[in-house]
Amino acid sequence: MRPAVEQVIQSLRDEILSGAITSGTRLGEAELAGRLSVSRTPVREALSRLAAEGLVELTPHRGARVASWSEEQLREIFELRLRLEPYAVRQAVPRLNAHQLDELDELAEAMIRYRDVGRLVELNRRFHGMFIEAAGSPPLAGALKAVTHAAVVHQNFADYTPDAMHRSLNHHVEMVAAARAGDGDWAEAVMRAHLYNARATMIGGNQ
Amino acid sequence: MRPAVEQVIQSLRDEILSGAITSGTRLGEAELAGRLSVSRTPVREALSRLAAEGLVELTPHRGARVASWSEEQLREIFELRLRLEPYAVRQAVPRLNAHQLDELDELAEAMIRYRDVGRLVELNRRFHGMFIEAAGSPPLAGALKAVTHAAVVHQNFADYTPDAMHRSLNHHVEMVAAARAGDGDWAEAVMRAHLYNARATMIGGNQ
DNA sequence: CTCGCGCCGATTGCATGCAATCCTTGCCCT
DNA sequence: AGGGCAAGGATTGCATGCAATCGGCGCGAG
Numbered sequence: 001m002r003p004a005v006e007q008v009i010q011s012l013r014d015e016i017l018s019g020a021i022t023s024g025t026r027l028g029e030a031e032l033a034g035r036l037s038v039s040r041t042p043v044r045e046a047l048s049r050l051a052a053e054g055l056v057e058l059t060p061h062r063g064a065r066v067a068s069w070s071e072e073q074l075r076e077i078f079e080l081r082l083r084l085e086p087y088a089v090r091q092a093v094p095r096l097n098a099h100q101l102d103e104l105d106e107l108a109e110a111m112i113r114y115r116d117v118g119r120l121v122e123l124n125r126r127f128h129g130m131f132i133e134a135a136g137s138p139p140l141a142g143a144l145k146a147v148t149h150a151a152v153v154h155q156n157f158a159d160y161t162p163d164a165m166h167r168s169l170n171h172h173v174e175m176v177a178a179a180r181a182g183d184g185d186w187a188e189a190v191m192r193a194h195l196y197n198a199r200a201t202m203i204g205g206n207q
Numbered sequence: 208m209r210p211a212v213e214q215v216i217q218s219l220r221d222e223i224l225s226g227a228i229t230s231g232t233r234l235g236e237a238e239l240a241g242r243l244s245v246s247r248t249p250v251r252e253a254l255s256r257l258a259a260e261g262l263v264e265l266t267p268h269r270g271a272r273v274a275s276w277s278e279e280q281l282r283e284i285f286e287l288r289l290r291l292e293p294y295a296v297r298q299a300v301p302r303l304n305a306h307q308l309d310e311l312d313e314l315a316e317a318m319i320r321y322r323d324v325g326r327l328v329e330l331n332r333r334f335h336g337m338f339i340e341a342a343g344s345p346p347l348a349g350a351l352k353a354v355t356h357a358a359v360v361h362q363n364f365a366d367y368t369p370d371a372m373h374r375s376l377n378h379h380v381e382m383v384a385a386a387r388a389g390d391g392d393w394a395e396a397v398m399r400a401h402l403y404n405a406r407a408t409m410i411g412g413n414q
Numbered sequence: 415c416t417c418g419c420g421c422c423g424a425t426t427g428c429a430t431g432c433a434a435t436c437c438t439t440g441c442c443c444t
Numbered sequence: 445a446g447g448g449c450a451a452g453g454a455t456t457g458c459a460t461g462c463a464a465t466c467g468g469c470g471c472g473a474g
Contacts, residue, residue, distance in 0.1 A: 003267060003427070029456070039429045041248075044457085048252050052259030054349065060210060061436055061456060076344040083290045084350075137283040142261060143291075143350040211458070236426070246459045251427085268426060268466055418473085426465075435456075442449085 004038050008046040011036060016055055016066055017125070018118045023068035027056065054146045077147045078199040084144055085128070085195060090188040092134035093179045101180050104130055108172040121157055127172060131191075164201040168194065211245050215253040218243060223262055223273055224332070225325050230275035234263065261353040284354045285406040291351055292335070292402060297395040299341035300386045308387050311337055315379040328364055334379060338398075371408040375401065 012032075015021045027047065033040045051058040057067045069077070096104075107127045114120055128148055132141050160168065171194040178186035219239075222228045234254065240247045258265040264274045276284070303311075314334045321327055335355055339348050367375065378401040385393035 005427080028454095030454095040456090041428055041430090045252060045255050045427095048255050049259050052256050054346075061434095063455075073346065077346045079294075079344070080291075080346050080350060083294060084287070087286075087290060137286070139261075139280065139284045139287050139354055142353055143287060146349055147346055235424095237424095247426090248458055248460090252457095268464095270425075416474090418471105420469105420471090422467105422469085424465105424467085427463090429462085430460090432459085433457090436454090438451105438453080440449105440451090442447105444445105444447085 003042075005042040005045050008032070008036055008038060008042050009049060012046060012050060013055065016050075017121065019121075021066055023066050025066055027064040027066065029063070074202055075199075078195060078202070080147055081144070082192065082195050082199075084140065085132070085148075086188045086191045088135040088137075088140055088144065089131050089175070089179075089191045090184040091136065091140075092131045093182060093184040093187050095134050095136060096179055100130060100134065101176065104176045104179065108169070108176055111172060112169050117158055124157075131175075160201050164197055167197050171197065210249075212249040212252050215239070215243055215245060215249050216256060219253060219257060220262065223257075224328065226328075228273055230273050232273055234271040234273065236270070281409055282406075285402060285409070287354055288351070289399065289402050289406075291347065292339070292355075293395045293398045295342040295344075295347055295351065296338050296382070296386075296398045297391040298343065298347075299338045300389060300391040300394050302341050302343055303386055307337060307341060308383065311383045311386065315376070315383055318379060319376050324364055331364075338382075367408050371404055374404050378404065 012021075012027075021027075029040045029043050029047070032043045032047075036043070047056060047058060047064045050056045051064065055067055056064045058064045104127065107123055107130070111120060111123045111127070114123065125148070132144050132148070135141070171190055175187050175190045175194070178184075178190055219234075228234075236247045236250050236254070239250045239254075243250070254263060254265060254271045257263045258271065262274055263271045265271045311334065314330055314337070318327060318330045318334070321330065332355070339351050339355070342348070378397055382394050382397045382401070385391075385397055
């Protein structure tokens with residue numbers, strides 16, 4: 001059995017990313033410990049690590065809250081992603097093997113089929129994550145993890161207009177096609193368009 | 208008195224960044240707890256957070272070690288910095304007030320005077336940190352913290368040739384001049400040159 | 415002589431207990 | 445009646461104790 005703290009992190013991450021815990025809700029150590037059937041010690045450590053990842057905000061003596069992002073912060077996050085993710089895709093393309101390309105295809109198609117938002121977020125996370133992983137740069141992956149894994153996507157995925165969603169899904173498919181053709185320039189350009197599309201929707205469509 | 212865990216984090220960070228603890232040395236929980244006169248619990252938490260920051264590597268059941276970087280990882284880190292820091296400087300320039308500009312001048316001049324490597328690293332960290340802070344983007348700051356605060360700089364600062372060091376120090380002065388003139392383009396270009404200069408030295412000059 | 419297996423010390427990981435701090439609520443004073 | 449203050453409750457933060465796991469070492473077999 002894996003260490004308990006990892007279990008707690010996994011559980012909390014899943015619950016946050018899937019939207020089971022809404023942004024801003026209070027996370028008491030005792031409550032979580034009881035719910036997950038562990039002591040407060042691993043919960044403490046898990047919260048600490050998640051705070052460093054940016055998923056929860058940790059204020060001294062006031063407990064932890066699920067992080068939320070202002071519109072301004074969303075702009076900044078997309079500015080960051082625009083500077084890193086296209087580059088990551090470009091680096092990833094020549095390193096993807098046939099098996100990974102097939103998996104990317106499956107993910108892209110699965111996203112077209114599924115209409116459930118939570119599932120969509122998870123598939124999207126894995127899709128982007130595969131490129132980031134394949135880029136083969138731990139520092140790059142670390143920098144992007146904080147802003148990609150984040151609940152950011154979920155927070156505003158529901159705000160996509162049908163048109164924007166359609167474009168987004170098509171971008172995924174086109175990106176895999178570009179990768180399969182070994183054309184890094186193409187894939188990079190598609191990712192850039194993908195992010196601009198997402199940014200425009202997010203900024204325009206939320207409160 | 209501030210929470211103990213913060214003290215531990217501060218102490219460890221200082222010791223690592225100042226080079227008092229060499230890269231790769233083992234960090235036992237009991238040893239640290241005894242040395243810092245606290246229990247193992249805050250040490251544990253501190254190590255966890257520093258691991259998330261990338262300063263220490265934490266392997267299950269094998270304790271923590273001060274992180275070290277291969278030449279390949281250094282390349283990747285500079286690739287990352289090249290994509291983020293010039294942008295950060297550009298964003299920072301219009302937001303810098305007179306007081307901050309004076310402080311930057313002082314830092315740049317202090318770096319010319321001091322010849323001690325440890326002191327130089329600290330001043331350099333504060334110099335870059337001020338621009339990153341002034342950029343006003345928490346996500347950007349978070350992404351850069353992992354690769355700038357890191358012992359990376361110290362690990363290879365000693366490898367600078369006299370010429371490269373001279374150029375580097377001049378870059379700092381020029382950057383402040385550009386910032387004072389309110390010319391974001393200029394400052395951004397200088398930062399880019401600054402990083403290329405550092406990268407070339409690092410890659411050429413170490414084992 | 416070398417390789418493999420099992421035991422032992424050491425370290426990590428988790429649970430629980432206690433003290434310090436903070437938020438809340440009710441009361442008193444103005 | 446409104447504001448400030450103090451006491452109570454609850455929660456966090458830290459220390460310590462115990463069990464589980466890992467690395468090292470010696471012994472025995474091939």
